[in-house]
Amino acid sequence: MKIGILGYGNLGRGVECAVKQNSDMELTCVFTRRDPSTVKILTDTAKVYNVDEILNHKDEVDVLIICGGSATDLPEMTPKYAKDFNVIDSFDTHATIPQHFANVDAAAKAGDHIAMISVGWDPGMFSLNRVYANAILNDGADYTFWGRGVSQGHSDAIRRIDGVQDARQYTVPVPAALESVRNGEMPELTTRQKHTRECYVVAKDGADKAKIEKEIKEMPNYFADYDTTVTFISQEELDKNHKGIPHGGCVIRTGKTGWNLENTHVIEYNLKLDSNPEFTTSVLIAYARAAFRMYKEGQRGCKTVLDVAPAYLCQQSGEELRAHML
C-alpha cells in the first residue's frame, strides 16, 4: 500500500513512524502547505511536494492520510480530497461529526472513493468500546475518564493569557470517582467530581502571578468547572519535565444482567500512552489498511470505525487470525 501524508506536524510525523513499522506499507509522498524545500522528513524514499501539486501524484497514493486540525482544516480538507483520493482523518469534534460525515460521504461517493473519518482513540478506540459495551450490557451506565495526560487545547488556552510565557496542562481523573465506577456503584458524577486539572505555568519576567492564577481558575468551559491547581515553574523545568505529550484514559461501562438484574458486570478499556500523536497515528495506519481493502472490495463513501470489521485491520489472513488470535 502506498501512503500519502497531507500536513507534516506532530501527526504527520507520527504517521511516518507508524508506516515504518508496517511491512505492507510504503510512504510515497508528503504534501505540505509550506515550501517543500524547508520540510525535512525522515523517510529517504519519500518525496515532499507542495499541496498545490497534489493532483499530479494521484497514482502514487492508495490512501491519503489527512493530518490537520479539527477546528478549521479537516472540515474543508477531507471533503475536498475525498473526491480524488481514498482519505482518512482524525476529526475529533464530537458534536459536528454527523455534519462532517455527510459532507465527506457526498464527496467520496461523487469521486468513487472511500473515506474514513474520526479515527484515533477518542473518537476511535474509545467509541468502539462504548459501542461494544453498550451492545452487550443493555442496562447500564457509561463513563469516560481522560488522563493522566496533556491537553493541548487547555495548554494553549493558558498560553494566551497575558504574562504567560509557556504552559502545560494535565487532565487527571479523580481516584475516588474511578474507584466507585470500577466497583460497579454506578455513581452520578459532576464534571468536578470526575477530573482535576493541573497547570504548570512559566510566567514572563515581572508578570503578576496571582492575576494569572485567578484568570486560569476562572476561565469558563476550560477551568471554572474543575478543581484546578496552578504551579509556577521555570522554563528549564518545563522543558525538562513536561515536554512529552503523554495521554490516555479509560472507557468503563457497568451494567446488570439476570432475570431480576441481580448480577453486575464491569467492562473497562484503558489506555496509557507515552505519545498521544503516535498512538493516534498507529490507529490511523491500521484503518488506512482497512480502508484500502474495503475500497478494493468495492465499498465507497464515508465510513467510521463502527463500520469496519476487525479482521480488515490486520496484515494476517482471516485463517491466520482464527488460528492464532481468536
Place this chain on the structure above:
Amino acid sequence: MKIGILGYGNLGRGVECAVKQNSDMELTCVFTRRDPSTVKILTDTAKVYNVDEILNHKDEVDVLIICGGSATDLPEMTPKYAKDFNVIDSFDTHATIPQHFANVDAAAKAGDHIAMISVGWDPGMFSLNRVYANAILNDGADYTFWGRGVSQGHSDAIRRIDGVQDARQYTVPVPAALESVRNGEMPELTTRQKHTRECYVVAKDGADKAKIEKEIKEMPNYFADYDTTVTFISQEELDKNHKGIPHGGCVIRTGKTGWNLENTHVIEYNLKLDSNPEFTTSVLIAYARAAFRMYKEGQRGCKTVLDVAPAYLCQQSGEELRAHML
C-alpha cells in the same frame, strides 16, 4: 427477531435473561434433549419442545443459539443445525477453532444460512481486543490474565477425585506479574508466574485430606504447573460463600512506537463479571442481532467476531451511533 435456544442449562437460562433485556428480540422456542414437560422456563410466551421436533419449528426461529459444551456437543451440533437455521455458538476450544470453522462454514453454505462461532468473552471479546491491539501496536507483546474467577473445568477435575464431595476452584492473576505488564516492562512470564489456583474443597466424611490435597496439587495440566492452595471447608460454607460463578480477566498489549521505538503504550481490556454465563450470553445475543442483519444483507457461511463490524451489534442506526456514541 425470533430467538430459539437449543439446550437449557446455565447458558440457555442466560440467553433467556438477555433476550428479556433487548426490546427488538423475542424468545419463541426452547429445544431440549430432556422430556419437555420436565423443563420449566421463565418466559411465559415461549414454548419448550424436544429437540427431535426442531425442524417443525424452523419458521419460528430467526437465529438459533446453541447452548452446549465445546468438548462433544458443539462440534456435532453447530454444523448439524447450520443447515436449517442461522446459528450461533460459544465454542471455546481455541486449538480446534479452525476445524470447527471449516465444518460449520460448509454446512451453513450448503443450507444457505449464516453461522457465528466462538462468541463470548474468550474467545470473543478478548479475541477482538487482541486483534485491535495487535493491529495498532505492531511491535509489542500480548498478555492475557484470567480471574479472579471460577474455573468450571478445574472445579470438575477436583470433584472427580476420590473422597471429594464438592469443590470450587478460583483462578487468580499474580499481582506482581500484572503490575509489571501494566508498567510496560514486557516481562516474559511462565505459567506459574502468571496465575495461582485457589481450591475450596468439601471432603467426604472420613476421607484422607492429605491425600486429596496431594492429588490436586500434582494433577498434570490442571494444577502441577501452578502455585496451588487447597482449603478444606464445610458444604455449608461452600454453599454460602462459593455458589456464584464470577469470572473476568484482562487482555493487555504493550508496544513501542516512534522512529526509534522510543515511546511505550499500554492497552488494557478488563472484565469483572458477577456471572460468567450471563455475560457470555449477553455477548451471544448482541452477535445474534448482527448475524441476522448480515443474513438479511445476503451474507452466508461461517463468521466470527472478527468479521463483524461493531455497528451491526446495536439496535441503533448508524446515524444514531455516529451522533451519540462516536
